[in-house]
Amino acid sequence: MRVVKTIGEMKTLSQSLRTEGRTISFVPTMGWLHRGHTALIERAREVSDVVVVSIFVNPAQFGPGEDYESYPRDIERDLRICREEGVDVVFVPSVEEMYPQGFSTYVTVEGLSERLCGVSRPGHFRGVTTVVAKLFNTVMPHKALFGLKDYQQQLIVKKMVRELNMDVEIITVETVRDEDGLALSSRNNYLSPAEREVARLIPESLKRAKELVEEGVSESARIIEEMKKVMDRKPGIVVDYINVCHPQTLEDVERVEDEALVALAVWVGRARLIDNLLIKKQQGGS
Amino acid sequence: MRVVKTIGEMKTLSQSLRTEGRTISFVPTMGWLHRGHTALIERAREVSDVVVVSIFVNPAQFGPGEDYESYPRDIERDLRICREEGVDVVFVPSVEEMYPQGFSTYVTVEGLSERLCGVSRPGHFRGVTTVVAKLFNTVMPHKALFGLKDYQQQLIVKKMVRELNMDVEIITVETVRDEDGLALSSRNNYLSPAEREVARLIPESLKRAKELVEEGVSESARIIEEMKKVMDRKPGIVVDYINVCHPQTLEDVERVEDEALVALAVWVGRARLIDNLLIKKQQGGS
Numbered sequence: 001m002r003v004v005k006t007i008g009e010m011k012t013l014s015q016s017l018r019t020e021g022r023t024i025s026f027v028p029t030m031g032w033l034h035r036g037h038t039a040l041i042e043r044a045r046e047v048s049d050v051v052v053v054s055i056f057v058n059p060a061q062f063g064p065g066e067d068y069e070s071y072p073r074d075i076e077r078d079l080r081i082c083r084e085e086g087v088d089v090v091f092v093p094s095v096e097e098m099y100p101q102g103f104s105t106y107v108t109v110e111g112l113s114e115r116l117c118g119v120s121r122p123g124h125f126r127g128v129t130t131v132v133a134k135l136f137n138t139v140m141p142h143k144a145l146f147g148l149k150d151y152q153q154q155l156i157v158k159k160m161v162r163e164l165n166m167d168v169e170i171i172t173v174e175t176v177r178d179e180d181g182l183a184l185s186s187r188n189n190y191l192s193p194a195e196r197e198v199a200r201l202i203p204e205s206l207k208r209a210k211e212l213v214e215e216g217v218s219e220s221a222r223i224i225e226e227m228k229k230v231m232d233r234k235p236g237i238v239v240d241y242i243n244v245c246h247p248q249t250l251e252d253v254e255r256v257e258d259e260a261l262v263a264l265a266v267w268v269g270r271a272r273l274i275d276n277l278l279i280k281k282q283q284g285g286s
Numbered sequence: 287m288r289v290v291k292t293i294g295e296m297k298t299l300s301q302s303l304r305t306e307g308r309t310i311s312f313v314p315t316m317g318w319l320h321r322g323h324t325a326l327i328e329r330a331r332e333v334s335d336v337v338v339v340s341i342f343v344n345p346a347q348f349g350p351g352e353d354y355e356s357y358p359r360d361i362e363r364d365l366r367i368c369r370e371e372g373v374d375v376v377f378v379p380s381v382e383e384m385y386p387q388g389f390s391t392y393v394t395v396e397g398l399s400e401r402l403c404g405v406s407r408p409g410h411f412r413g414v415t416t417v418v419a420k421l422f423n424t425v426m427p428h429k430a431l432f433g434l435k436d437y438q439q440q441l442i443v444k445k446m447v448r449e450l451n452m453d454v455e456i457i458t459v460e461t462v463r464d465e466d467g468l469a470l471s472s473r474n475n476y477l478s479p480a481e482r483e484v485a486r487l488i489p490e491s492l493k494r495a496k497e498l499v500e501e502g503v504s505e506s507a508r509i510i511e512e513m514k515k516v517m518d519r520k521p522g523i524v525v526d527y528i529n530v531c532h533p534q535t536l537e538d539v540e541r542v543e544d545e546a547l548v549a550l551a552v553w554v555g556r557a558r559l560i561d562n563l564l565i566k567k568q569q570g571g572s
Contacts, residue, residue: 007451015453104396105415105449111390129391130450137451163391164416165293165423167301 001082002089007098007138010091014052014140022049025171026141028132031055032072032186033081036176040145041085043173052139053082054091056098061127067270072189091139098134107133107164109156115250116152116263117274120240128153129160136161136168144168149175149183151263151276152250175275177203183275190271198236199268205230205242206277209262213279218255220244223262231266240265240272247278256281287368288375293384293424296377300338300426308335311457312427314418317341318358318472319367322462326431327371329459338425339368340377342384347413353556358475377425384420393419393450395442401536402438402549403560406526414439415446422447422454430454435461435469437549437562438536461561463489469561476557484522485554491516491528492563495548499565504541506530509548517552526551526558533564542567 004010017024025048027040037053044051055078062068075092082090106126112118113125136144146154158170176184181203182196191199205227212223224242231237242264245252253260256279263276290296303310311334313326323339330337341364348354361378368376392412398404399411422430432440444456462470467489468482477485491513498509510528517523528550531538539546542565549562 011451011453100449103449104398105446106394106396107391107450108394109391134449134451137453140453160391163386163389163420164393165297165420167297167423167426 001079001087003079004089004091005093005097007093010089010093010138011140013089014138017050018140023143024048024050024052024139024141025143025145026135026139026168027051027053027145028135029053029055029078030057030071030186031078032074032189033078034176034184034186034188036147036149036184038081038085039176040147040173041082041087043171044143044145045086047143047171050088051086052089052091052141053087054093054135054139056091056093056131056135058098058127058131059095060099060130061124063121063123066121067187067190067272070190072186091135098131106130107160109159109163112152112156112159112250115245116241116243117265118152120265125153125156129156132157133160133164133166136166141168143171145171145173147175148172149185149275151261155248155250181207183273185273187271187273191268195236195269195271198234199271199273201231201233201237202264202266202268202273202275205264206262206275209244210277210279213256213260213281218257218281220252220254220256220260223256227262227264236268238267240267287365287373289365290375290377291379291383293379296375296379296424297426299375300424303336304426309429310334310336310338310425310427311429311431312421312425312454313337313339313431314421315339315341315364316343316357316472317364318360318475319364320462320470320472320474322433322435322470324367324371325462326433326459327368327373329457330429330431331372333429333457336374337372338375338377338427339373340379340421340425342377342379342417342421344384344413344417345381346385346416347410349407349409352407353473353476353558356476358472377421384417392416393446395445395449398438398442398445398536401531402527402529403551404438406551411439411442415442418443419446419450419452422452427454429457431457431459433461434458435471435561437547441534441536467493469559471559473557473559477554481522481555481557484520485557485559487517487519487523488550488552488554488559488561491550492548492561495530496563496565499542499546499567504543504567506538506540506542506546509542513548513550522554524553526553 025044107129108126180200208230247261265274311330393415394412466486494516533547551560
């Protein structure tokens with residue numbers, strides 16, 4: 001496994017891999033790898049000759065007062081996991097390498113970036129699209145893999161790729177969950193055992209939303225209210241947002257027709273956790 | 287000469303040219319080609335195997351009330367010139383091809399884009415960087431050529447390429463001028479013969495700035511004042527801005543030390559014309 005630290009070296013490597021006719025797949029991460037990441041890596045191995053993983057805690061996607069400083073980091077552990085997973089190249093640039101002094105170029109996807117997490121995290125998705133554009137231009141992958149846990153992120157990245165005419169196929173992979181349903185996230189690391197116990201109500205609430213729709217409930221307000229009731233079973237969850245929205249535009253829908261995305265962000269202690277579920281209304285339902 | 291109208295066809299063509307190991311140079315234009323453009327094309331032929339010219343009047347770089355609608359267009363004439371100049375591929379996408387419904391992804395270079403022309407044309411350079419990013423991703427050139435008449439534009443494009451880690455070498459070419467010194471521009475087409483006569487005072491004023499610095503004058507305010515006097519020799523020039531600035535940051539300088547950019551935009555009739563001159567202070571001057 002090759003560990004690459006500079007943009008120049010990564011470009012040269014990717015260029016020569018491409019010249020050899022090898023297909024490159026790319027898994028961008030912020031490290032502290034878990035089974036959500038390894039699911040992406042495994043899929044990447046299936047669809048290409050060479051797997052490149054980047055590990056970079058991207059300051060541009062953190063707002064003031066957010067957890068950039070405390071975000072969990074353990075590069076040795078991450079490299080071991082990558083090695084075990086058969087990753088070919090790990091790209092670990094420094095902040096100075098990615099954002100040299102005077103850096104001021106940004107990629108924004110207007111509209112989608114302002115919804116859901118964009119409300120309480122203004123500038124977050126601008127940071128994401130900017131670093132992803134930079135990473136794509138550096139790694140030059142044929143395919144890039146993103147998890148559906150970050151549903152809004154993959155939607156925005158797909159729109160960026162399409163609208164800037166980038167030559168990367170975006171492949172999405174289902175959210176990986178713990179046994180009790182909690183979506184894997186590096187930020188779960190912030191949870192105390194007691195908080196971890198409370199956090200299981202997050203996937204419970206999504207399950208409840210799905211059941212309600214299956215039972216014929218379609219009003220978004222009612223679904224959200226019932227989800228909140230589930231979260232209120234134990235103290236400790238502070239809701240940032242729960243939205244029932246259109247899966248492509250992320251605009252709120254008043255009722256679930258055909259398919260809707262139920263997306264949420266909540267605080268448990270100092271962890272801001274997100275999760276979502278695509279809900280399909282069954283044909284013949286009320 | 288091949289004329290390509292879709293992004294898909296252009297990408298396929300560029301990809302196969304690259305696979306064959308041919309170097310591609312690219313001259314992005316808004317058409318109504320003049321000797322400024324052909325100078326770029328000639329240089330492009332010298333530095334690569336294949337020359338691609340795009341002709342696209344980019345709506346994203348025009349503000350409300352600007353001359354998008356009236357911008358001169360003559361695709362048959364442009365194609366004839368390209369053919370005569372030995373261009374290999376002309377890319378002529380439609381507006382719908384470049385900006386499909388719902389388009390909302392933009393590339394911005396903050397700071398530089400807000401100076402000089404960015405003051406009276408907010409959003410202009412965002413339109414430029416967005417279309418250039420799209421064109422680079424579509425044409426996949428090894429080299430791209432820009433004229434120094436649009437000094438701010440080439441500076442911004444270079445910063446975008448560097449900061450987004452794009453793999454394109456930017457080559458700049460000196461401004462081409464008419465016999466009386468007026469910089470060639472498609473917008474010169476708007477000038478009546480009387481206005482054309484007045485417009486020659488624009489390069490005169492730049493020449494005066496150069497003389498002043500050579501005579502030992504270094505205060506920017508004085509230089510600008512003298513340039514305005516030149517333009518006032520005949521009625522008909524309305525100054526948008528005249529700035530003496532740092533050639534890299536475009537920040538105003540109070541006095542010319544070593545090297546400065548004198549940049550201006552003026553209105554002559556309905557034509558907004560820009561021009562600039564890099565002025566070097568001679569060693570040993572006051």
